[in-house]
Amino acid sequence: MNSLKIRLPATSANLGPGFDALGLGMALYLTIEARVAGDRTAPEFRVDATGRNPELCSSLERNLILDTYRGVAPSAPPLHLTLDNEIPLGMGCGSSAAALLAGVHLANHFGGLGWTPQQVLEEACHREGHPDNVAACFYGGMTVSSVIQENGSGGKVIATTCGEVLGWKLLLALPTASLATEKARALLPEGYSRADAVANVQATALLVAGFALDRPELLHVAMRDRIHQPYRLAACPLLGSLLPLSGTPGVYGVALSGAGPSVLLVCDPAYPQEQIEDRIRLAAGDPGLEIISTKISAGVKTLVLSE
Structure with missing residues (x-):
């Protein structure tokens, strides 16, 4: 065969x-x-x-x-x-x-x-x-x-x-400890308020538009979440450290990658990557933090x- x-x-x-x-x-x-x-x-x-x-x-x-x-x-x-x-x-x-x-x-x-x-x-x-x-x-x-x-x-x-053809840079910040998906899901509540649900519907629609129309300036608002990330902060402390980088020079948006604990940063490919990485490690308080540079596949x- x-x-x-x-x-x-x-x-x-x-x-x-x-x-x-x-x-x-x-x-x-x-x-x-x-x-x-x-x-x-x-x-x-x-x-x-x-x-x-x-x-x-x-x-x-x-x-x-x-x-x-x-x-x-x-x-x-x-x-x-x-x-x-x-x-x-x-x-x-x-x-x-x-x-x-x-x-x-x-x-x-x-x-x-x-x-x-x-x-x-x-x-x-x-x-x-x-x-x-x-x-x-x-x-x-x-x-x-x-x-x-x-x-x-x-x-x-x-x-x-x-x-798929967008040239945006992706940076993955990886902590040393892993997190099982089952544990990450167990942190989520059984229900959400109408305000949180509406906020996520609005942000999701905006995020799809940002990718479809090549509008990276939308990502700072469009990648905000009120459904899963707030409840996973304790298990994914790197997220809380890096979320404030969203919308800063060179960084379009920041989000938890999957169920965590890695953090994804969508970045401007024209901005010096070394400077973004320095700010990531400074915000994380970890000069040895592993950062993987990649792109959309x-x-x-x-x-x-x-x-």
Whole structure:
């Protein structure tokens, strides 16, 4: 069976006010080349990993790519994966969405499922539980997504994207400690006031317009949130330190990346990056803070390789 090469981008979901609705593809990639395991008499799964967190990525236990692959196509053959990872794990950068989507793509190819791209997307979204991360990984750019329940099914995913060609710079500020998505979700209240809901609807509409119309000056207001970020400040202290940088020279907007604890800054590509990074580290009180420079990315790419 032909091998498959997949490149999946990192994502920043819950973008500003767009909780469970907006996600941004980022040019940090999980790249996988997969083929059927070589020993045909007793084939076993194998993962060779390079890049960030290679020891975790190469583990066969609690491996989300392999668990998804086996769950979607139980009769599909064991695989040998050669993997290079640029996506920080447990930092709100969409590593789980990329792994889920990779597992479904692999199951579709090696399991001979014959699924359409829409079916691949929906299977990964249903497994993630919400569409914003997976849809942004799938389509790239700034992706708007929703799940429409129909006839008791898992739900139809509706998604569209814009802003892929924008030249805005993205800076990711990464604290040392990770944060589990389940813990971050547990911090949120069961309900919100009408004022908070209306404020987020308004900001979300403005944020979509900012990306669609290349209006970066809107982001300082459009990336404000009253639904999830205020409740995650204690678990994501870096956010409170960096939010005041929004609207300052060179910085269009600031938001929690995904469920945190990383913070995303959307910046002017013409402004000296070193100066912005110095202000980030000064505001954080951490001269050694890791900052990753990247840009908006296209979506997942797959390539069938003949053997």
